[in-house]
Amino acid sequence: MTDAGPPPITPKRLSAFISHHSSQVETARRLKRLLAARGIDGWLAPDDIAAGTAFDQSIVDQIDRSDAIVLLFCPQSDQSRHVKRELMLGEDSNKIILPVRLEDVRAQGLAYWLKDYQWIDWFAGEEAAVERIVAAMSPGAEPGVSRGTTARQMAAGPAPRRKRLWMLIAAGIALAGLVGGGIWWQSRRPDAGDPGAAVADNPIESGIWTSKREVVEILFPEMAPEFVAQFKQVLETDPDPEDCIAPKVAAKPDVLLFDPDHEAKCTIGAFKMNGGRISGYLNCKPAGDDPNANLQITMRGTYTRTSMEFDNVVTMQSSQGMVRFRSHETQRWLRGPACS
Numbered sequence: 001m002t003d004a005g006p007p008p009i010t011p012k013r014l015s016a017f018i019s020h021h022s023s024q025v026e027t028a029r030r031l032k033r034l035l036a037a038r039g040i041d042g043w044l045a046p047d048d049i050a051a052g053t054a055f056d057q058s059i060v061d062q063i064d065r066s067d068a069i070v071l072l073f074c075p076q077s078d079q080s081r082h083v084k085r086e087l088m089l090g091e092d093s094n095k096i097i098l099p100v101r102l103e104d105v106r107a108q109g110l111a112y113w114l115k116d117y118q119w120i121d122w123f124a125g126e127e128a129a130v131e132r133i134v135a136a137m138s139p140g141a142e143p144g145v146s147r148g149t150t151a152r153q154m155a156a157g158p159a160p161r162r163k164r165l166w167m168l169i170a171a172g173i174a175l176a177g178l179v180g181g182g183i184w185w186q187s188r189r190p191d192a193g194d195p196g197a198a199v200a201d202n203p204i205e206s207g208i209w210t211s212k213r214e215v216v217e218i219l220f221p222e223m224a225p226e227f228v229a230q231f232k233q234v235l236e237t238d239p240d241p242e243d244c245i246a247p248k249v250a251a252k253p254d255v256l257l258f259d260p261d262h263e264a265k266c267t268i269g270a271f272k273m274n275g276g277r278i279s280g281y282l283n284c285k286p287a288g289d290d291p292n293a294n295l296q297i298t299m300r301g302t303y304t305r306t307s308m309e310f311d312n313v314v315t316m317q318s319s320q321g322m323v324r325f326r327s328h329e330t331q332r333w334l335r336g337p338a339c340s
Contacts, residue, residue: 013039013040013041014039014040014041014067014068014137014138015040015041015042015043015065015066015067015068016035016040016041016042016043016066016067016068016069016070016133016137017043017062017063017066017068017069017070017086017090017095018031018032018042018043018044018070018072019069019070019071019072019077019083019086019087019090020044020071020072020077020083021072021074021076021077021080021083022046023074023076024072024074024076024077024102025044025046027072027102027122028042028044028072029044029047030126031070031072031100031130032044032047034126034127034130035130035133035134038130038134040133040134040137042070043062043066045058045059048062059085059086059089060089063086063089063090063093063095064093066095067095067096067137068095068096068097068098068133068136068137069086069087069090069095069096069097069098070098070100070133071083071086071087071097071098071099071100072100072102072122073099073100073101073102073105073107073110073114074101074102074103074105075103075105077110078105078107078108078109078110079108079109080109083110084109084110084113087110087113088113091113096136096137097117098117098118098120098133098136098137099114099117099119099120100119100120100121100122100129100133101119101120101121101122101123102122102123103123104121104123109288109289111263118136120132120133120136198271198272198273198274199252199253199254199271199272199273199274200273200274200275201251201252202250202251202252203250203253203273203274203303203305204245204250204253204303204305204333205245205250205305205306205333205336206245206246206247206249206250206251206336207244207245207333207334207335207336208242208243208244208333208334208335208336209242209243209244209245209331209332209333209334210241210242210243210331210332210334211238211241211243211329211330211331211332212241212329212330212331213235213236213238213327213328213329214236214327214328214329215231215232215235215236215325215326215327216311216325216326216327216328217325217326218231218323218324218325219313219324219325219326220322220323220324221321221322221323231325235327242334245257253273254268254271255267255268255271255282258282259282259284264284264285264286264295265284265285266282266283266284266285267282267283267284268280268281268282269281269282269283273303276302276303276304277301277302277303278299278300278301278302278303278308278310279299279300279301280298280299281296281297281298281299282295282296282297282299283295283296284296284297290318290319291319292317292318292319293316293317293318293319294316294317294318295314295315295316295317296314296315296317297312297313297314297315298312298313299311299312300312301329305333306332306333307330307331307332307333308329308330308331309328309329309330309331310328310329311326311327311328312326312327312328312329313325313326314326314327
């Protein structure tokens with residue numbers, strides 16, 4: 001009698017958590033069938049939560065077990081608190097997150113969470129969209145995307161993209177019941193230029209920059225030491241400190257230096273960037289659900305073509321209250337060529 005050896009190990013099937021708005025449940029079910037035909041188990045709450053099971057805990061458990069979060073993006077899901085929570089849980093668990101656009105619309109309510117994701121367009125062809133989902137979940141199947149890739153690592157292209165002001169603001173929200181505004185704009189550096197001009201021509205290098213930020217002092221309100229430490233940690237921690245300054249912005253800096261595409265609806269006043277000095281103030285309406293949210297920044301500093309240091313006073317207001325703090329930022333040019 002021959003020894004047949006141990007039985008072969010059956011590979012674990014990949015699993016995708018399908019995040020969707022209730023209006024798109026039929027699309028979610030179709031995606032589940034298409035994934036199943038390609039060896040990936042899809043999971044959606046309306047069909048896969050057993051009767052009598054706690055809904056919220058089932059969501060948490062399934063996200064933890066899944067290999068990826070597939071978001072069916074549409075105007076309704078863009079405004080859904082449930083979808084936002086699922087994205088947050090996915091990021092906290094370091095899952096692949098794949099936004100699939102069902103319509104050609106831009107993110108607003110989910111703009112912070114989806115800025116740097118690699119989009120997949122369902123409306124451009126279902127089969128092609130499903131193949132891209134499968135490729136993103138399969139190790140080595142698609143260049144630049146592998147299992148365990150997070151949202152920040154899935155930007156389309158090798159070069160860093162401009163960080164948006166509102167995105168960094170959102171990171172500091174709701175610490176100890178306060179609304180903290182982290183304002184790390186992407187300011188850069190000039191030579192002397194025309195001393196009579198408010199902003200010099202070609203004052204800074206385009207390309208890749210890196211920055212370091214510090215919360216110097218919280219001016220209002222008073223906080224317990226543990227909350228001060230938490231506040232500073234959130235606003236000073238930047239897992240991706242490299243940033244991009246495009247040639248057009250470097251040639252003549254304006255509000256787009258701080259708020260690309262006007263996502264934060266910023267206006268800029270008394271802006272000067274000439275003769276080695278920079279100053280001005282920003283007034284912004286951060287994206288989100290709070291109609292009373294407002295951000296104000298006063299900045300003053302010095303620069304060269306390849307470095308800058310400046311001090312800021314940041315005031316963040318919301319329906320919950322106000323926080324004001326001083327910050328210091330140092331930025332350095334790393335390398336060209338130009339990026340986008």
